[in-house]
Amino acid sequence: MSPRILLLGGVGDALAIARRLGPPHVYSLAGLGKVPSDLACQVRVGGFGGAAGLAQFIASENIDLLLDITHPYAAQISANAARVAQLAGIPCWALRRPGWNPQPGDDWREVADWPELHAALAPFRRPFFTLGREPLEHLDAIPAEQFWTLRLLDAHPGNQRARIIANRGPFDLQGERELFAAANFDVLVSKNSGGAATEAKLQVARERGLPVLLLARPELPAVERAFADPESLWQALQPLLRETP
Ligand code: NAP
Secondary structure (H helix, E strand, O other), rough: OOOOOOEOOOHHHHHHHHHOOOOOEEEEEEEEEEOOOOOOEEEEOOOHHHHHHHHHHHOOOOEEEEEEEEOOHHHHHHHHHHHHHHHHHOOOEOOOOOOOOOOOOOOEEEEEOOHHHHOOOOOOOEEEOOOOHHHHHHHHHOOOOEEEEEEEEEOOOOOOOOOEEEEOOOHHHHHHHHHHHHHHOOOEEEEEEOOOOOOOHHHHHHHHHOOOOEEEOOOOOOEEEOOOOHHHHHHHHHHOOOOOO
């Protein structure tokens, strides 16, 4: 019998797979971004209530295979997925998207956490943050000599020292070039997310000779099968999806 899949998503690669899944399967979102209404599979939204809640969902919904296609920095849900799948005796497959690598001449500096990032930012005046929501917590502590630009999914008022751009990727090279030129950033602050959707900013930083401060990737758990790209994961699913429903 064909296994019932629970797909943990929240990134474009997951949505692309969810679009190809049929009605028995479940696509799960944390609820921070857009919720698609045109999928053939079932869609559920919101946290499960920790590992215990996820375990309960897997048992009550008779899930046979867990797919972790969450963002590489979404370490909590990935840890829960791997642990709960193991306890439930079902396989967990994951997309483990490789990070970006610097090219010769790039000045990329890895920082472990916010305190290290704060220290590394000291020489700069006009940083561009593409880290998600975390910098919002530090808007009141922006040094007098700095002006921050943050790009996030949701709108936020910002303040005298910070401008918030609400926008969602993918971002193309031309648009990124125009943004960097208009805002005159002197450093880019980013996660090392990998993938093509948000890579153009690194090319523009390179063209403009700007340093890049990269937040280190979190440790992710070992899983039954890990894939570097969504297409290989999709191909590996095919024999299972062909089994009788
Ligand atoms: P996280 O720290 O690993 O997860 C926090 C909590 O959010 C989890 O414990 C879980 O709540 C809930 N959650 C996360 N993904 C879920 C899913 N697919 N379905 C149901 N509940 C989910 O993750 P995060 O960094 O806050 O990211 C949240 C979501 O945004 C993820 O789906 C991720 O793929 C997406 N996202 C994250 C980033 C990023 O930079 N972190 C970027 C783009 C998209 P319970 O413990 O209650 O189950």
